[in-house]
Amino acid sequence: MDYQLSFLKEQDYPLLFQTFQDAFDDYIVDMSYIDEDMLYNRWIKNHVQYRASVGIWDLQQLVGFTMISTDVWQGSPTAFNSATGIIERYRGLGLTQKMIEFVRPKLQKVGIQKLFLEVIQGNTKAIKAYKKAGFDIVRNFDCYKLTHENYHKPDSINADLEIKEVSVSDIKLCRTWFEWQPSWENSTSAVQRIPDEKIILGGFIEGDLVGYVVYYPASKQIMQLLVAPFQRKEKIATTLLDHVVQKVANETEGIRVLNIDTSDIHTIELLTKAGFEYTIGQYEMALDIAEEA
Template sequence: MEIKSLDGIDKKVLYQAFVSAFAGYDAPTPDEAALQTMLARRGFNAAFSFGAFEGGELVSFTFNGTGLYNKIATAYDTGTGTIPEHRKQGLAKRIFIESKPVLISAGIKQYLLEVLQQNVKAVALYQSLGFETVREFDYYYAPASEIKPIQVTTDSSIELHEVSDPDAELFTTFQDFRPSWQNSFEAVQRRPNDFIIITATFKGRVIGYGILEPFSGDITQIAVEHSFRRNGIGTALLNRMLSLNRFGSVKMINIEKTCHSFRGLADSFDWKPAGSQYEMICKL
């Protein structure tokens, strides 16, 4: 068994390994183009991603993204999997251990991932490797037909507009929590043409926003200035994004569990969390 970088490995090889590793899971498997879009959004870096090869076949892998997170050079686990025939051999652990010196020598200071809370074995593995839980997230998922726009009345001076670029500095002041890696402004800027950005304005002043990836059904961010809350603005933004969705399902991933304002908004649509994740970090 050889552990090596995925730099130079054909995208079709990566896709086939991904499909084999995740076959039989509840979540639908993306097609090749959708996988490439997801990896690009998450900052996939083949040179700092690694796999286990048996007889030239990629049998286990970790796709890593790289970038800054909280202004710290970070590697992000954007997908780890092992094909069924090679599970229970400790390959994911071996890949992490053998890739760690490469990441450190490249100046990476921390390793970031999210893991489903119910995946007890994976959580225990990451803890044994030195990962610590930083935050807890909920995720929301439903068929698009089940989450419908609801009636809302807002001040006549409130208007919704589509804009081409997010004003990250302003939008950040509206947030109750820092977006996760895959929902960050950096992620949006990696694939800007994939997103629709909507602002809510009051007499020309931006007081809220939402970011949607319409062809995946992903509601990436939504927030309203604190002093303008409880005026139906969040509902209006979510309504608009639901109407612009072009996918068969709709989802919001990595909502901080302590964010009561968002939970209240989701409750108004009768949208309950589908599960929870831990955000974990290992200092390198």
């Protein structure tokens, strides 16, 4: 069958959301909680470029899409696949590869070097499709969730830590604290682009910022939890985590932490000790756009 591919416009969003719901109705992870405003804001956070994103059509029906985000990532112009969805009866026809091939020349033209995406490790069909399109696995992520009844309050916290709200400008100064690059959706640039509410709490000792936590209420997610290298092992992360858990306890049934690099054993130990449970693993995959397909 001959399918039509086209670049999208922001005016297509209502149709995209409807197709998103159809495509993710049987997804490994329940996506039914995502409403129209939530997805729209998430794509703003991810810096989706509609005119670089692709829709695939069967006559007048949108049957699949690939939403492309762009940014300077690790020092280079980079793209990120914020979402690829294909309605169930159109899967297995190579449509993912067709959309990637369709967008590739446009990305090359503007100097994009790599295209990244994330995929659940149990989604073997999607992984196979992405590998066929030329993607390679570059990192492993773990995801966790806490229900408040399972929260283990710490035996002790850092009583000297003063916690107060800070701005994105404040945490931008802390980029050298990262031991590993956050995933695209958890980056400081993504935090800055959040169009709705975000909570950024800084921890101070004697007036100096020594740690911070970013919480995004719309997705009930801790996006970043970071401590200055010279202040670690002083229960600063434990204290910040306890503060945000207590702060939102009456507003949500649970808190998620997504895309922790599996090499970060200290953060994983912190979360596990607090009662967070492992939910899924994800692969970060990358395609070298600079090379010809």
